[in-house]
Amino acid sequence: MGAVPTLGVVALDCPDPVALAGFYRAVLEWDAPEVAEDGHWVTLANPLGGAGIAFQRVPDHRPPSWPSAENPQQLHLDLNVTDLEAAHERVLGLGAKLLDDEPKTFRVYADPAGHPFCLCAC
Known part of the structure; x- marks a missing residue:
């Protein structure tokens, strides 16, 4: 290296x-x-x-309070998918919490510890 x-x-x-x-x-x-x-x-x-x-x-640990700046997210993961609807159902079944489904090409979720992550079909 x-x-x-x-x-x-x-x-x-x-x-x-x-x-x-x-x-x-x-x-x-x-x-x-x-x-x-x-x-x-x-x-x-x-x-x-x-x-x-x-x-x-x-x-x-204090989870981020998305989208508030009270306890900011500081970072999040973008996970690329080709089938947003199927991926949406899958992550909810695994314990994710939907935070925002307004955007047409991605959705924002919280993992079980509260970290935001996005499913992106951009």
């Missing part, structure tokens, strides 16, 4: 890293996560070789 970094993971704070990794594993249909011995850090590796997602236990 040289002096120019590559993106390894995007890390999300949450109260239960194992549970949130399980949610995203199901959404993305990725392989089983790697769980640190103490359970405070869980990593989902991208099977296609790109950046993965990590989950870090924060005992006093």
